[in-house]
Amino acid sequence: MNGCSRFRWDKGEVFHLKRIIAKEEYCMGCGLCEVYCTVQHSKSKDIIKAFNRENPRPLSRVKLEVHKPVSFAIQCRHCEDAPCVTACLSGAMQRDEETALVTHNADKCIGCWTCIMVCPYGAIKRDASGKVVSKCDLCLELEVPACVANCPNGALLCKEVKT
Amino acid sequence: MPKYVIVGASAAGIGAVEAIREVDPVGTLTVISEEPCPQYSRPMISDLVSGKANLEKMLCRKDQFWQKKDVQALTGRTAIFLNLAEKWIALDKGDRVSFKKLLIATGGKPFVPKIEGAEKEGVFTFTTLSDAESLAAKIESAKSALVVGGGLIGVSVTEALVKRGLKVTMVELKGNILSLILDQTASEMVENVISNAGVTIATGQTVQRILGKPEVDNVVGGAILTNGELVPCDLVIIAIGVIPRLELVSATDVKTNRGIIVDKFMRTNVSDVYASGDVAEAYDFVIGENRLLPLWPLAQLEGKVAGYNMAGKKAEYPGGTAMSALKYFGIPIISIGIANPREDGTYEILVKHQPERNIYKKIVLKDNVIVGLTLVNEIERAGILFHLMKNCVRVKKFKQELLSEDFSLATLSRSLRRKLYPGEY
Numbered sequence: 001m002n003g004c005s006r007f008r009w010d011k012g013e014v015f016h017l018k019r020i021i022a023k024e025e026y027c028m029g030c031g032l033c034e035v036y037c038t039v040q041h042s043k044s045k046d047i048i049k050a051f052n053r054e055n056p057r058p059l060s061r062v063k064l065e066v067h068k069p070v071s072f073a074i075q076c077r078h079c080e081d082a083p084c085v086t087a088c089l090s091g092a093m094q095r096d097e098e099t100a101l102v103t104h105n106a107d108k109c110i111g112c113w114t115c116i117m118v119c120p121y122g123a124i125k126r127d128a129s130g131k132v133v134s135k136c137d138l139c140l141e142l143e144v145p146a147c148v149a150n151c152p153n154g155a156l157l158c159k160e161v162k163t
Numbered sequence: 164m165p166k167y168v169i170v171g172a173s174a175a176g177i178g179a180v181e182a183i184r185e186v187d188p189v190g191t192l193t194v195i196s197e198e199p200c201p202q203y204s205r206p207m208i209s210d211l212v213s214g215k216a217n218l219e220k221m222l223c224r225k226d227q228f229w230q231k232k233d234v235q236a237l238t239g240r241t242a243i244f245l246n247l248a249e250k251w252i253a254l255d256k257g258d259r260v261s262f263k264k265l266l267i268a269t270g271g272k273p274f275v276p277k278i279e280g281a282e283k284e285g286v287f288t289f290t291t292l293s294d295a296e297s298l299a300a301k302i303e304s305a306k307s308a309l310v311v312g313g314g315l316i317g318v319s320v321t322e323a324l325v326k327r328g329l330k331v332t333m334v335e336l337k338g339n340i341l342s343l344i345l346d347q348t349a350s351e352m353v354e355n356v357i358s359n360a361g362v363t364i365a366t367g368q369t370v371q372r373i374l375g376k377p378e379v380d381n382v383v384g385g386a387i388l389t390n391g392e393l394v395p396c397d398l399v400i401i402a403i404g405v406i407p408r409l410e411l412v413s414a415t416d417v418k419t420n421r422g423i424i425v426d427k428f429m430r431t432n433v434s435d436v437y438a439s440g441d442v443a444e445a446y447d448f449v450i451g452e453n454r455l456l457p458l459w460p461l462a463q464l465e466g467k468v469a470g471y472n473m474a475g476k477k478a479e480y481p482g483g484t485a486m487s488a489l490k491y492f493g494i495p496i497i498s499i500g501i502a503n504p505r506e507d508g509t510y511e512i513l514v515k516h517q518p519e520r521n522i523y524k525k526i527v528l529k530d531n532v533i534v535g536l537t538l539v540n541e542i543e544r545a546g547i548l549f550h551l552m553k554n555c556v557r558v559k560k561f562k563q564e565l566l567s568e569d570f571s572l573a574t575l576s577r578s579l580r581r582k583l584y585p586g587e588y
């Protein structure tokens with residue numbers, strides 16, 4: 001498991017952004033990334049309760065893309081020049097000034113689907129309610145995002161990107 | 164003298180402010196807006212009418228947006244005259260604002276055809292917050308409404324009125340609603356859900372005359388359609404479309420066609436004068452020409468490009484095209500580019516239609532490049548397809564998979580992914 005401390009500025013005020021990258025040559029297509037993403041974004045944070053009791057079941061924000069023999073997991077890339085932020089009609093999709101992450105505010109979201117239209121990765125989806133969108137938040141409350149931490153074969157890792 | 168002046172503070176103006184401040188945190192920046200609180204989302208005015216959103220929710224930027232961006236915001240003010248030779252703008256109360264770089268982002272105004280009786284109380288247009296507020300104020304006392312125009316604005320206001328319990332008749336001149344962005348099949352799917360919500364749709368019709376109430380003639384009581392039919396109604400909403408607001412430049416050297424003509428840097432023909440948003444004719448990469456595309460996301464992007472260039476960072480507008488995401492009446496639709504190609508053999512059409520699942524997907528290809536995209540109910544992969552479209556990717560090798568539910572980045576070859584998503588794979 002690779003260490004993925006969150007965000008920091010170094011002394012020269014250079015910003016280091018963490019990104020999740022997929023190593024498709026290591027991906028076995030097991031789908032545990034989706035399972036643990038679902039758990040992490042559930043109310044209970046419990047795998048059994050999240051899958052069996054929560055209704056609607058929380059959606060995984062990471063998507064395992066499979067086209068045999070290729071497979072890899074895709075989640076929001078927090079693009080530097082994010083089309084979803086520019087296109088958002090309501091201001092729900094914003095670039096966070098502190099973390100430089102693309103954040104989605106579900107309370108402001110009006111479910112117009114414009115971000116889905118412009119995301120080149122197909123990394124935004126309608127959430128379980130069908131009323132707003134949902135996407136990767138990089139599990140800010142965790143040291144390591146759930147999908148990265150639980151990938152059994154090192155096919156997802158956190159990388160530091162200098163901006 | 165303010166270095167930058169922006170006229171108009173909706174999508175394009177906001178995009179420009181953010182871009183300018185990214186490059187130049189200190190250059191003086193003045194924004195002129197007719198609206199008292201301009202940083203709201205115009206596409207959300209229907210949510211205000213339906214009661215789904217209040218003004219606070221409609222604000223697409225925070226209250227302190229202007230202060231935070233160090234902008235002198237002249238809100239509730241109108242720019243009435245532009246002197247290009249001396250580089251100043253006259254405002255409504257007689258004062259002047261000088262500029263070094265100017266962005267005209269005055270947007271559009273509703274197109275209102277000449278209809279007898281259009282001056283009566285109860286006739287509305289539907290473009291601004293104040294339009295929506297005036298309409299919302301009348302709803303409680305109204306039972307029925309007539310919406311003129313079956314385009315995006317017409318459908319959005321219809322949905323809002325239905326949610327407020329009004330009986331709505333929608334009148335559309337063409338044979339189908341949303342005919343600019345949908346083909347007949349997709350349009351009929353929307354017509355079905357709208358009709359099921361209790362709306363009467365009258366296609367091939369427009370309004371001939373608006374009538375008063377028998378007791379008070381200057382208050383709307385009904386309308387006569389071109390086929391002679393009388394539709395009783397308490398409100399008439401004219402939602403045909405918007406046309407560019409060219410008043411400020413009409414007596415100047417700024418070149419216009421239907422809108423202000425701009426290059427890929429959002430420059431007009433006059434140096435230091437830029438234009439963006441609904442007032443400008445920017446490049447459409449699908450048809451290969453400049454044209455009016457009054458759409459929020461494009462306006463914001465155009466404003467951003469203008470802002471960068473005004474502040475000295477070279478930025479090129481990649482081009483836009485007709486692109487709409489629809490949520491109305493609970494039927495998610497994404498439509499990009501050509502929806503109704505000419506039937507002259509130059510286009511290839513891929514279709515997946517599953518009426519039992521309410522799914523309709525159509526891709527229009529020209530020389531194996533995607534030039535049109537319509538997705539009804541299964542919209543999740545739209546962005547990837549749009550990316551292929553923007554990058555003119557030849558899809559010959561995998562075109563049979565484009566409409567599959569499982570279509571994803573993994574469908575693309577590794578070399579294509581590397582090319583399209585640099586630094587990722």
